[in-house]
Amino acid sequence: MVELWATRFSAARLTAFDPAPPPPSRLTPAHPLRLETVSREAHDHVLRAGRCLERTVRRPDETDVVRAQHGIHEAARLLHHQLDGLSMPLWVLIGRFCAEIQAENLRIRKAPAPGAKA
Secondary structure, three states, X not given: OHXXXXXXXXXXXXXOOOOOOOOOOOOXXXXXOOHHHHOHHHHHHHHHXXXXXXXXXXXXXXXXXXXXXXXXXXXXXXXXXXXXXXXXXXXXXXXXXXXXXXXXXXHHHHOOOOOOOO
């Protein structure tokens, strides 16, 4: 979530973080609490949900909204199963927040540069 949020403010760069920070940083690629480490499948569901939400801005389609919601709920189910310390509704909220950040990141990256001719 932190990486997605930071990327929103650094769209011109591929990463907002040191790609290999020194341990014990939670941002190291192998840290056990990174979403893709806890559940790669849940991570993929959140990113796909973000892509669906981004598409709805360009071409409104209820199917993409439904796909996004399904992906968010599936990610929440997987994460709740892996890390049962949080409630299912809280995991849904976290998944939705991450998917919306991802959608915004995709919109920013696809937007023309300021001053560029359309």
